[in-house]
Amino acid sequence: MAGLLLAACAPGATPSQSPQIQPTTGAGASAAAAFPVTLIDDEGTAVTIKAQPQRIASLSPANTETVFALGAGDRLVGGSDYDDYPAEAAALPDLVTFNGVVMEQLVAAAPDLVLAAGNGFNPPADIARIRELGIPVVVLYPEDVPGVLRDIELIGQAVGKGEAAEAMTSAMGERIDAISAATAAVPQPRTFYELGAEPELYGPSDDSFVADMVTLAGGEPITTGSTTAASLSLERLVTEDPEVIVLGDANYGTTAAQVAARPGWNVMTAVKSGAIRPVDDKIVTRPGPRLADGLAALTLAIHPDFVLPSEAP
Amino acid sequence: MSAGAVTEGRSAVRLGRLDTLRHRPLLVGLGALVALAMAIVAGVAFGNIAVPIGDTIGILAQHLGWPVATSWPASAETIVFDLRLPRVMTAAVVGAGLAVAGTTFQGLLRNPLADPYVLGTASGAALGAAIAVLIPVSVAWLGFGLVHLLAFSGALIAVAVVWRLARTTSLSSLTALLLTGYAVGSLLAAGLSVAMYASGAQLRQIVFYLLGGFSGASWPQLVAAAPLVVVGSVLLLLRARSLNALLLGEETAANLGLNVRRERAILLCLAALVTAAAVAVSGLIGFVGLIVPHVVRLVVGPNARLVLPLSALVGAAFLTFADLVARIPGELPVGVVTAIVGAPFFLIILRRARAGYEV
Numbered sequence: 001m002a003g004l005l006l007a008a009c010a011p012g013a014t015p016s017q018s019p020q021i022q023p024t025t026g027a028g029a030s031a032a033a034a035f036p037v038t039l040i041d042d043e044g045t046a047v048t049i050k051a052q053p054q055r056i057a058s059l060s061p062a063n064t065e066t067v068f069a070l071g072a073g074d075r076l077v078g079g080s081d082y083d084d085y086p087a088e089a090a091a092l093p094d095l096v097t098f099n100g101v102v103m104e105q106l107v108a109a110a111p112d113l114v115l116a117a118g119n120g121f122n123p124p125a126d127i128a129r130i131r132e133l134g135i136p137v138v139v140l141y142p143e144d145v146p147g148v149l150r151d152i153e154l155i156g157q158a159v160g161k162g163e164a165a166e167a168m169t170s171a172m173g174e175r176i177d178a179i180s181a182a183t184a185a186v187p188q189p190r191t192f193y194e195l196g197a198e199p200e201l202y203g204p205s206d207d208s209f210v211a212d213m214v215t216l217a218g219g220e221p222i223t224t225g226s227t228t229a230a231s232l233s234l235e236r237l238v239t240e241d242p243e244v245i246v247l248g249d250a251n252y253g254t255t256a257a258q259v260a261a262r263p264g265w266n267v268m269t270a271v272k273s274g275a276i277r278p279v280d281d282k283i284v285t286r287p288g289p290r291l292a293d294g295l296a297a298l299t300l301a302i303h304p305d306f307v308l309p310s311e312a313p
Numbered sequence: 314m315s316a317g318a319v320t321e322g323r324s325a326v327r328l329g330r331l332d333t334l335r336h337r338p339l340l341v342g343l344g345a346l347v348a349l350a351m352a353i354v355a356g357v358a359f360g361n362i363a364v365p366i367g368d369t370i371g372i373l374a375q376h377l378g379w380p381v382a383t384s385w386p387a388s389a390e391t392i393v394f395d396l397r398l399p400r401v402m403t404a405a406v407v408g409a410g411l412a413v414a415g416t417t418f419q420g421l422l423r424n425p426l427a428d429p430y431v432l433g434t435a436s437g438a439a440l441g442a443a444i445a446v447l448i449p450v451s452v453a454w455l456g457f458g459l460v461h462l463l464a465f466s467g468a469l470i471a472v473a474v475v476w477r478l479a480r481t482t483s484l485s486s487l488t489a490l491l492l493t494g495y496a497v498g499s500l501l502a503a504g505l506s507v508a509m510y511a512s513g514a515q516l517r518q519i520v521f522y523l524l525g526g527f528s529g530a531s532w533p534q535l536v537a538a539a540p541l542v543v544v545g546s547v548l549l550l551l552r553a554r555s556l557n558a559l560l561l562g563e564e565t566a567a568n569l570g571l572n573v574r575r576e577r578a579i580l581l582c583l584a585a586l587v588t589a590a591a592v593a594v595s596g597l598i599g600f601v602g603l604i605v606p607h608v609v610r611l612v613v614g615p616n617a618r619l620v621l622p623l624s625a626l627v628g629a630a631f632l633t634f635a636d637l638v639a640r641i642p643g644e645l646p647v648g649v650v651t652a653i654v655g656a657p658f659f660l661i662i663l664r665r666a667r668a669g670y671e672v
Contacts, residue, residue, distance in 0.1 A: 094643075097643050097644060099521070099524075099526075099528075099643070099644040099645070099646065100521060100528060100644060101528075102361055102643050102644055103396055103528060104360050104361040104362045104392050104396055104397075104640070105361055105362060107362075107388050107391045107392050107396060108362040108388050108392060109388075110386070110387070110388045119514050119515075120514050120515045120516075120517050120518050121514075121517075123517070123518055123521055124458070124518065125458060125460070125521075125529045126528070126529070128458065129529055129531065132531060133391060133395060205513070228511060228513045229513070230513050230514075
């Protein structure tokens with residue numbers, strides 16, 4: 001039954017999810033070098049950047065990582081409270097706390113470009129307020145894996161590192177394609193990526209970024225059953241019967257032993273076979289330059305014996 | 314508890330305290346004015362970022378038209394003039410509005426637990442804001458987003474529904490209003506829970522709104538909301554006599570020649586308008602509208618002609634000060650500060666209260 005299901009699902013799902021590397025703008029490299037440049041951000045806002053930004057404010061950990069990876073980290077004047085990679089990012093002034101943008105800090109940093117995160121990560125009211133003050137804001141909100149690559153290129157164009165961004169995304173894209181092509185050829189275990197278990201059980205919603213990642217890593221994602229719900233019932237999880245449980249909440253202290261000891265969980269295949277494995281959630285779900293590393297880590301969490309194509313000499 | 318007994322008790326207290334109370338209103342008024350001025354000055358001078366006091370004065374003077382040479386970075390000017398000044402003024406206006414609305418609802422409903430949110434305003438505004446967050450349309454009008462507009466409408470619609478439903482029961486009108494307000498509020502709160510559950514990644518935005526605060530304050534928002542709050546509050550101050558009469562009970566008020574039904578409707582409508590405008594700019598900030606009227610009443614007695622204006626001053630000073638405390642460490646929810654600072658202070662005042670205190 002399981003094999004039949006997998007055979008039916010796997011080949012169809014994987015190719016459609018795999019990112020194609022396509023130049024987003026034909027003249028990307030040359031346009032990036034020349035300022036002023038007008039970009040369309042992920043919310044559809046046209047943002048004009050007059051000159052190469054010298055004082056960049058990043059309002060999310062992913063944006064911070066991208067700016068550093070593109071070699072423009074020395075131009076960052078502020079980051080978010082959650083920045084933890086690379087190490088020097090944590091030392092940046094915190095412009096964002098759990099409660100939103102600290103507007104006085106942001107204005108005092110005198111940025112000439114703000115890289116914000118969409119979909120409510122930075123409160124929309126705060127983003128509107130920054131625009132009112134006349135500071136250009138690019139809002140980034142990648143919805144899928146190809147979107148992450150496009151956003152890295154967008155940041156590259158915004159900070160004047162267009163060529164570096166394209167080199168980076170094409171390397172990332174090749175690595176992601178290679179991993180997903182290789183994982184498509186092996187059996188796809190039903191995989192539950194646990195985002196959290198307190199107070200409810202949180203998992204990826206349908207068509208979400210995490211669900212995409214699980215598919216690319218060679219798993220059949222168990223989702224919440226809707227595109228909006230973030231939680232799912234234990235009944236649903238037991239019915240779906242995961243063959244692998246990946247602990248995205250391992251960074252927050254959840255262990256395989258705890259999961260196995262949860263009441264009612266011992267009926268699941270993954271618990272019986274001990275296929276409960278931790279993963280570094282920050283590289284898997286953070287839409288930044290380490291995404292290919294995240295996919296590799298997730299692939300090894302789902303298929304522990306897998307030999308990653310990029311690691312093979 | 315008959316209306317007569319309450320009236321007798323209150324007038325006895327009032328007569329007994331008349332002498333000691335004579336100069337208190339003036340002192341409280343002056344004290345509150347000084348406190349408000351200090352809170353405004355401190356609110357503009359201090360914040361998360363240190364701006365030299367000389368620069369702050371220079372920036373303000375320049376905006377007032379004095380020829381002062383610019384000796385400060387542009388960021389200092391933005392922080393002082395575009396961030397702090399509208400924020401401080403918004404906090405003062407909202408504080409005054411909530412305190413006046415709270416005084417009105419407490420007197421109107423003759424209930425010490427009444428606050429500006431008592432008749433479903435809070436749940437209505439919250440549900441409106443939550444719906445606005447869920448609608449994927451962005452509207453911007455005078456610095457207001459859809460969240461502000463729907464919060465404002467939600468608060469007003471909730472009160473209107475409560476008022477309409479309460480009129481059709483056969484209960485005494487105050488009981489009917491309170492119970493209807495509670496029931497409608499609960500229903501709307503359930504709707505809010507559903508909206509929050511369905512909101513997914515947008516949940517943070519709804520929570521931000523529910524926490525309340527002034528981090529989004531701007532000149533256009535202040536210019537749009539302040540007139541509603543100020544005019545509504547002034548109209549309420551002018552109706553202090555009606556509120557005094559209603560405090561004596563419906564029968565007595567009617568015997569004094571008051572059109573109880575009409576006055577009550579007007580007071581309720583004005584208080585709801587003030588609350589809705591305050592809630593639209595600041596989200597839900599608890600405690601101010603509940604506690605400030607009591608503090609003022611405990612000090613100067615129950616006369617609404619004194620309590621209303623003094624509450625406005627004290628509320629403005631208190632909320633401005635609370636907002637300053639909230640933003641120095643970063644951005645604490647201001648409601649947390651109002652409760653942490655206000656609750657112990659209120660308990661001290663309450664312990665010193667004389668017997669016979671009534672709303």
